[in-house]
Amino acid sequence: DAGVTQSPTHLIKTRGQHVTLRxxxxxxxxxxxxxxxxxxxGPQFIFQYYEKEERGRGNFPDRFSARQxxxxxxxxxxxxxxxxxxxxYLCASSWGQGRSTGELFFGEGSRLTVL
Amino acid sequence: EDKVVQSPLSLVVHEGDTVTLNCSYEVTNFRSLLWYKQEKKAPTFLFMLTSSGIEKKSGRLSSILDKKELFSILNITATQTGDSAIYLCAVGGKSTFGDGTTLTVKP
Known part of the structure; x- marks a missing residue:
């Protein structure tokens, strides 16, 4: 069975640009x-989505957004x-809504470098 | 604001040694405490603890939770070089992570 997959694995951007991670x-x-x-x-929480709705947001500026x-x-x-x-940037999936009631399954991450 | 503090930040031991990693926490809505191992990128799950005093074991690894004193320990006996990794503790409704303990096991 496939685990959590993330793309791209590595990317380099310059200041002021925009990035989309999947x-x-x-x-x-x-x-x-x-x-x-x-x-x-350690990993810092950015967002959680459950059933296509945002269920939690961490302390990150509005420049960060997500969708499901x-x-x-x-x-x-x-x-x-x-x-x-x-x-x-790590993505994690789980069965239910509770972020820490159960195990999180992590992808390998997207390594973003901003020059 | 939820807070998780792990200690020590780093640890260097030799194969065969026993290590104890610590995790203390302050959270407003405790559900469970989870331990993860991060070797390269993706953290992988080790244990989930919800009740005080009940030890979880998996091979040479074990963990226990003290909800009164708000901490957990992760023990690794007879360490091997393959145990070298960052060990992360997470708690709370937002899965607040500590900064981890970097364990290095030398042959």
């Missing part, structure tokens, strides 16, 4: 969460990129 959850999982992991830190599609895949969009947005 995630496909494990088949049957309806919840997708996005995390930002800066080197040396009818097939439960998801996109994370970041506008007006800053150097500080350079990080590993």
């Amino acid at each position: 995630c496909s959850p494990i088949s049957g999982h309806k919840s997708v969460s996005w995390y930002q992991q800066v080197l040396g830190q 599609f009818p097939n439960y895949s998801s996109e994370l969009n970041v506008n007006a990129l800053l150097l500080g947005d350079s990080a590993l």
Whole structure:
């Protein structure tokens, strides 16, 4: 069975550009969460979507947005990129709505470098 | 604001040693505490703890939760080089993660 898949795996952008990251959850999982992991830190919660609705948002500026599609895949969009947005962006899927009631299944991440 | 603090931040041991990793937390809506292992990119699930005092075991790894004192420990016995990784603790409704403990096991 396929796990959580993310694309692209690596990308380089320049300041001010826009980026779209994509995630496909494990088949049957309806919840997708996005995390930002800066080197040396733990993952920071950005968004959670469940059944195509936003169910949680972390402490990130409005330049960050996301959506979930009818097939439960998801996109994370970041506008007006800053150097500080350079990080590993992790997508995680789970069965239900609760983000920490059960196990999260993570993808391999998208490594974003902003120059 | 939910807070998770892990200690130590890094640890270097030799194969065969036993290690104890710590996770303390302050959350407004505790549901469960989860431990993950991150070797390269994707964290992988180790344990989920919801009740105090009940030890979870998987091979050489074990973990226990103390909901009164708000902490958990992860023990690894007879460490191997393959145990080298970042160990992450997560709690709360927003899956708040600590910054992890980087474990290095030398042959």
